[in-house]
Amino acid sequence: MPLYKTLTSNSQTTVKIWKITESYEDLLEPLDLKPNSLERVLGMKSEMHQRGFLSVRHLLREFGYTDQDLFYDDNGKPHLKDGKHISITHSFIFSGVIISDVEVGIDIEKQRDKIAIIAKKFVDYEFNYISKNDEDYIKKLTVIWGIKESLYKLFATPGMLFKAHFIVIPFMLNDGKTVAWIDYENKKYRYNTHFLEFEGFTCAFATP
Template sequence: MPFFQQLHIVDTHVYTWQLTETVVQLSSGLTLSQREEERLTTLHSEKKQREFLALRHLLREAQLPTTALYYTSEGKPQIEGQYISISHSHDFVMIALSPHPIGIDIERCTPRILRLAPRFTPWQAPSDMDELTQIQAYTQLWTIKEALYKIADLPSVRFYEDLQVPHFQSFASRQQALITHPEGDKAYETRSFFWEGYIWTVVSEE
């Protein structure tokens, strides 16, 4: 299908593409620069190629030239004049654009998160919470911390210790998160969304 969704959150714009097309279909009507064409040929996975092309469709939906996107030596996406964050999971590609630092992450809810949970959070689900609800809760928490990690942009940040949701409430659409720094903690606002087995969160400065 074509462009899936645009969402406006205060001064942040979120664009979502649902990947149902082939590489050929996504290439149709899309003019790439020589550098982009060369980059596309280095992607040997069809999934990566589809994500690459869908991302450029999203940039067009945001009325930006596809060549506006570039990456730092550390691999962080950049667009001159504003901040961008990118995420993808299975059949979805998302970008968030904002005049302020921004982080976004989307994840599909799978049982694997239950095994990973002790590695990324001290929070423990209540004993009376059923497994499906636990999966959703931990997935939400992961998306918050992953979006925080992107907005932190600090190689030294510790995922478990420094990215915190001190009063995490599962399924709450809005809550506060922190990134701890030696010079003091910095607070961020998180907004989580739930859609047919997926959870995505956007994090911005308060």
């Protein structure tokens, strides 16, 4: 089984990352899916999305859970029946799951030049410390996007905007962590965020 990485940011929080090398059939065969989960995966038009969906269920098994333990609320946020907090991500050949005693969010993104085209849509304050002339501009943008996506998943509140409501404090790529803030409806929330790179991808996750 290609469990790619296991990260423990603290005693309450564990991240597991899966590298998707198996076929759709090999991923599906050992799983016991709920009827609505099976309906979802069969209805997906892309085999890449099918394999991503199924690899997440294998990650659940690595944590000791099954598909039956997972459910989603009206905002699309995943939950576990035992009350632990969970966040899920999938990007191309990687998927990731974070489980914690506290609210968490996770995101995996492929590092691609086209992120620079949309930077103005999700970056504001952060332009104070990153520049198009930076050697690692694309990687830094990917970290910022991943952190903000993680915060969005954690908070799961419709109406939040990456550019207006999320702030990522200056960081160096080799730091592997920084602080981020949500400034929303006259309230401020502080989060610890972590990030790492592997095989042209960036993973970011956030905890209170």
